[in-house]
Amino acid sequence: MANSILGNNPSKVNWQGEIVSIQPRTRVWRYLTDNRTHYHLGYNLFIEGCSSEGKRLYTVAISEKQQLKMLFRIGDVIEGTAWTKQYAEREFSDYYRSGSFKILNRSVDNLEISAPPWIMLPPTMQTYEGRGARLLSKSLWETKCFKCIWANMANVEIQWDFDKDIKKYRFETFCYGPKSCKLYKMGRARSVPYKNRDSAIDDGYLDELCTEGRDEEE
Numbered sequence: 001m002a003n004s005i006l007g008n009n010p011s012k013v014n015w016q017g018e019i020v021s022i023q024p025r026t027r028v029w030r031y032l033t034d035n036r037t038h039y040h041l042g043y044n045l046f047i048e049g050c051s052s053e054g055k056r057l058y059t060v061a062i063s064e065k066q067q068l069k070m071l072f073r074i075g076d077v078i079e080g081t082a083w084t085k086q087y088a089e090r091e092f093s094d095y096y097r098s099g100s101f102k103i104l105n106r107s108v109d110n111l112e113i114s115a116p117p118w119i120m121l122p123p124t125m126q127t128y129e130g131r132g133a134r135l136l137s138k139s140l141w142e143t144k145c146f147k148c149i150w151a152n153m154a155n156v157e158i159q160w161d162f163d164k165d166i167k168k169y170r171f172e173t174f175c176y177g178p179k180s181c182k183l184y185k186m187g188r189a190r191s192v193p194y195k196n197r198d199s200a201i202d203d204g205y206l207d208e209l210c211t212e213g214r215d216e217e218e
């Protein structure tokens with residue numbers, strides 16, 4: 001209990017490995033079914049390699065500025081430093097506050113011609129923000145969609161009690177890709193709990209609002 005309130009003590013780690021996916025890193029605020037707001041924070045690098053904690057597959061959070069400078073892409077072998085997270089239930093990435101990057105081996109051009117999934121340099125936060133996201137099946141996120149620039153694992157905070165500002169935390173999968181993507185599946189509807197009442201259900205209704213600015217092919 002004390003741990004979830006006070007958090008863990010972050011420690012500095014070194015890591016090294018090959019980038020196997022780059023996705024936007026986001027925070028989503030939920031309040032019943034009235035509101036689902038996506039905040040775009042930077043990127044998550046999914047890396048196969050090793051860290052000084054002994055992890056073999058791990059996620060490193062980086063800022064948009066860092067990605068614009070380094071232009072990381074899938075297949076690059078890189079190393080860097082970072083800090084372990086303070087609140088495990090709030091942050092999907094294993095490591096954040098990363099830096100001291102070094103590219104050990106730059107991948108050859110890996111543009112995927114036969115999208116989906118879309119495997120290329122990820123777009124800016126402004127692009128993700130403008131497109132908006134739909135619910136994505138978690139099993140698709142883990143498999144066919146994992147390398148896609150439009151796939152997303154969000155840090156979700158649910159406003160559980162407004163008066164006392166108590167929140168609940170979990171992780172959810174979303175897709176920013178074209179609505180016509182043939183791989184797309186929404187997955188199960190998601191319940192959104194609130195104190196002293198039945199959970200509200202997000203059954204995709206909010207997806208239409210979140211992506212109303214684009215048509216099927218965009």
Ligand code: SF4
Nearest residue numbers: 116145148175177181
């Ligand atoms: S469903 Fe979304 S994340 Fe998956 S391949 Fe299609 S656009 Fe990419």
